[in-house]
Every structure is written in structure tokens, then in C-alpha cells.
Amino acid sequence: MEHEAKNNPYYSRTDRAKLDIPNEEWRKILSPDLYAISREAATERPFTGKYNEFHKLGEYYCAVCGNHLFRSDAKFSSSCGWPSFFEADEEGVYYKRDTAFGMERVEVLCKRCDSHLGHVFDDGPKPTGLRYCMNSVSLEFIPDSKN
Numbered sequence: 001m002e003h004e005a006k007n008n009p010y011y012s013r014t015d016r017a018k019l020d021i022p023n024e025e026w027r028k029i030l031s032p033d034l035y036a037i038s039r040e041a042a043t044e045r046p047f048t049g050k051y052n053e054f055h056k057l058g059e060y061y062c063a064v065c066g067n068h069l070f071r072s073d074a075k076f077s078s079s080c081g082w083p084s085f086f087e088a089d090e091e092g093v094y095y096k097r098d099t100a101f102g103m104e105r106v107e108v109l110c111k112r113c114d115s116h117l118g119h120v121f122d123d124g125p126k127p128t129g130l131r132y133c134m135n136s137v138s139l140e141f142i143p144d145s146k147n
Helices: 002-006 023-029 032-040
Strands: 058-062 068-071 093-098 105-110 116-121 131-134 139-143
Touching (some): 032 116, 068 131, 093 116
Antiparallel strands (some): 058 068, 058 139, 093 105, 105 116, 116 131
């Protein structure tokens, strides 16, 4: 998602200040896929995301605004078709009840820009028992630097 950040004046991996940007502005900045998922709560098809079968060490950030979301140490293979984590950066995400499509779920959103990231379920591994089921499109991965 490097190309997203280059055209996005609101993107920062260090600024955690809350953003209040109208969707009309996001539509001008974001790719159609990222806009559909992050601003309209669409979902990428299972097993198609670039981070589904991805095991490098590093940090995951919001592809829309650069806010920190996950550490790779919390990623696990859930076989659900989307990247899964058992723990999120609590300063990076918040939760909202989602009853769309006749289901009862918990939506996970970016705390900085209110972008839809995915959902969290209570069928994950220890130590938390949670499974954060995320859209790869919503994530940007930055590998650990090799010193």
C-alpha cells in the first residue's frame, strides 16, 4: 500500500490524532478497493488477500491512515481465508456491534480514521481466545528492520 500513502496527506505512522475526514474526500484519495472495504465495510474474497498466507516479522498499520494495528507475533493461521490475529493494539482499534446480513458480529475499526478493518470473533487461540479476522486490503505491513 505504499502507493496509497504517497497520495494521502492524512497518512502517518506516528500521528495518532483522530481524523474527521468526509467520505467524499477519502474517495478522491483511496483506491476503489480500499475505499469499498474501509469506508463502505465491504469484504475481500476469502483466500485472496496478500497477508492471508504471510509470515514475515513486523508491524501492521491501517492502509488508510497509517495507525498501528497489529504486531506479527499475534498473527496465526486460522484457515478462515483472511489474515487473523489473536491480539490488537488497543490504542489502534475500537469495536462496534454489527448486525448486517442478519448476523450478530463485532466490527473492528481504526481508532484514528474510523475505517472498517474486519471483525473479531471469540474462537481464537490462547492467550486471548480472540480471532481478529482482517481484510488484507485494509492493512499495510512494515517489516522489522535488520540491524
